Amino acid sequence: MNRRQFLITSTAASAMARLAHSQAGLRPLPLPPLTDLTGGINTRIPLALAPGRHDFGTGVLSDTFGINASYLGPVLRVKQGQTLPFDVRNVLDEVTTLHWHGLHIPGDVDGRPHQEIAPGGIWSPDVPIVQQASMNWFHSHTHGRTARQTYKGLAGLLLVEDDASLAADLPMTYGVDDFTLILQDKVFDGAGRLDYTLTSEVFEDGLQGETLVINGAVAPVGQTVPRGLVRLRILNACNARFLTLSMSTGPLYVIASEGGFLPSTVETETLLMSPGERYEVLVDMGLSASNSLRVSFGEGDGEGMLGLLGGLFGAESPLTALTLTHNAETGLSAAMPDRLATLGPAEASAAIRSRDFELQMDTGADLAALAAAWDNVCGGGAMAINGLPMNMERIDEEVRMGETEIWRISVDDMLHPFHIHGCSFRILTQNGAAPPAYAAGWKDMVHVEDSWSEVLVRFDYAAPKDAPYMYHCHILEHEDCGMMGQFTVT
Numbered sequence: 001m002n003r004r005q006f007l008i009t010s011t012a013a014s015a016m017a018r019l020a021h022s023q024a025g026l027r028p029l030p031l032p033p034l035t036d037l038t039g040g041i042n043t044r045i046p047l048a049l050a051p052g053r054h055d056f057g058t059g060v061l062s063d064t065f066g067i068n069a070s071y072l073g074p075v076l077r078v079k080q081g082q083t084l085p086f087d088v089r090n091v092l093d094e095v096t097t098l099h100w101h102g103l104h105i106p107g108d109v110d111g112r113p114h115q116e117i118a119p120g121g122i123w124s125p126d127v128p129i130v131q132q133a134s135m136n137w138f139h140s141h142t143h144g145r146t147a148r149q150t151y152k153g154l155a156g157l158l159l160v161e162d163d164a165s166l167a168a169d170l171p172m173t174y175g176v177d178d179f180t181l182i183l184q185d186k187v188f189d190g191a192g193r194l195d196y197t198l199t200s201e202v203f204e205d206g207l208q209g210e211t212l213v214i215n216g217a218v219a220p221v222g223q224t225v226p227r228g229l230v231r232l233r234i235l236n237a238c239n240a241r242f243l244t245l246s247m248s249t250g251p252l253y254v255i256a257s258e259g260g261f262l263p264s265t266v267e268t269e270t271l272l273m274s275p276g277e278r279y280e281v282l283v284d285m286g287l288s289a290s291n292s293l294r295v296s297f298g299e300g301d302g303e304g305m306l307g308l309l310g311g312l313f314g315a316e317s318p319l320t321a322l323t324l325t326h327n328a329e330t331g332l333s334a335a336m337p338d339r340l341a342t343l344g345p346a347e348a349s350a351a352i353r354s355r356d357f358e359l360q361m362d363t364g365a366d367l368a369a370l371a372a373a374w375d376n377v378c379g380g381g382a383m384a385i386n387g388l389p390m391n392m393e394r395i396d397e398e399v400r401m402g403e404t405e406i407w408r409i410s411v412d413d414m415l416h417p418f419h420i421h422g423c424s425f426r427i428l429t430q431n432g433a434a435p436p437a438y439a440a441g442w443k444d445m446v447h448v449e450d451s452w453s454e455v456l457v458r459f460d461y462a463a464p465k466d467a468p469y470m471y472h473c474h475i476l477e478h479e480d481c482g483m484m485g486q487f488t489v490t
C-alpha cells in the first residue's frame, strides 16, 4: 500500500466512523501508562530513552524511540511542592537530551541542548515542582536532532496537580473519565512504516504528515466512558502542524491551557492548537450516548459560518479522531464548572522593558543542499532570529530575575509557534489581535503570522551563563535549523 492508498483507506475509515458513530470496529484509544506520584516519591524516577518497534495500526512494526515504552513515554502525575529525582538513561546509540516543557524550573535542570546525555549515559536532575496545576510535557531538545528524535517518539506527559485541582469537582480518574491525548501527524511509507526524510520542503514547512495518530495509534480511535463529565487533556505534539479541534455535537468546553486553569469554562466551536500547545476540555457525556472529537489539519475550517460554508463546498473536512460512547458506568454528574481559578487581566503596565524577536526563514541558505548533506539531521545557520542563527556559545538576551517584560514576536514568512523556557506568560496580542478567550490564561506557546504577537512575561528562576534558557520556534525543523536563541536570568 503506498502513501496515497493508505490515505484513501484511512479517509474511508473515518467516513465510516462518521456515519456509524459506533464503537464497533474502532481501534481502541491507547492509554499511555500512568505513573502517579501524587501520593509520594520514595525512589528515583527512571526514564529510559531507547529504540523501540511499534505498530501504529498499519499492521507492521516501525522503528521508533520510546521512554520506558516502545513509543512515547509515560504520563507522570505529580504534585506541587514535590521534587522529582529523575534518572534519565540514554539507551539510544546517539546523543540525546530531555527538556521539561512548561516547567518553572532553573536553567540548570531544564534539559536544554547543552545537557547532552551520551549513549549509555545517565542524567540525574532533581526537578522542583513549584508551579500550580498544569499540563506539561517532556521531549528531546537535542541540537539539530530535536525534530527527528521527537517524531520517532521521545515525548511524554507531566501533569502537575495541586491541592485545589485535587479537590476540584472535575473528572480525575485516569483511563476512566480523565484521558490524555497526544496528537501527532505522521508519514508512513508504502509498507506502512514510519518515515522521516528531510527535504528542502520539510525544512521550510516542517514535517507535514497526512495521517493523524493519537497516543501512538492511527486515528480514528474509540473509547467507552461513563455517563457524566469526561476530561480530555490534549497535547499537540506534531512537529509542525497546527490542528483545529471541534466536537461532532456541541461546543468544546475548555477549562485549562498550558500553565493552568482558566478563570472559568470557555465555550468554543473550534480550538486552534499550535505544535507544543496544551488544552484541557470537558465533554458532557450525560447529554448524549456518543460524541466525537474532530481534528482538521491546519487552521481548519475556521469559525462559524465560514467553516460551515467551507464544509459544504468541499474544503478538507475534519477527521473524526476520537469517538466516545457510553459504557454501563455512571460518572461524575457535576455541571460544567463555572469558576475554576482566580486570574485577573494581564497588566501590560507592569512591564518595564520590551524586546523584539523576528523569526527569519529567508536567510538565503540552500535548503535542498543542506537537506542532502545533513542525513536527516538539521543544524547550522539556515534560519535565524533577529539575524542570528542559534549558537550554543552565544547569549542573545540578558533578563533580570523578577522583572516583568513584554516580548514582541514577528516573522518574515508563514505561521510560526513560539515557545519560551522557564516560565508561563500571558498573551497580550496574538497576530495583532486579542487572543481567543481560551488562550487568555497562562501559556507558554504563542503564534504569529503577519503581524505582531506580544506576551507579558516574568522570569523567577535563575538561568546563569552556564545554564541559559532557550526561546525558539516550535516547528521542530525550524528550531533545528537555527530559529532559536538563548537568554540568561540573573
Ligand SMILES: [Cu+2]
Binding pocket: 359, 415, 416, 417, 473, 474, 475, 478, 479, 483
Ligand atoms: Cu518556525
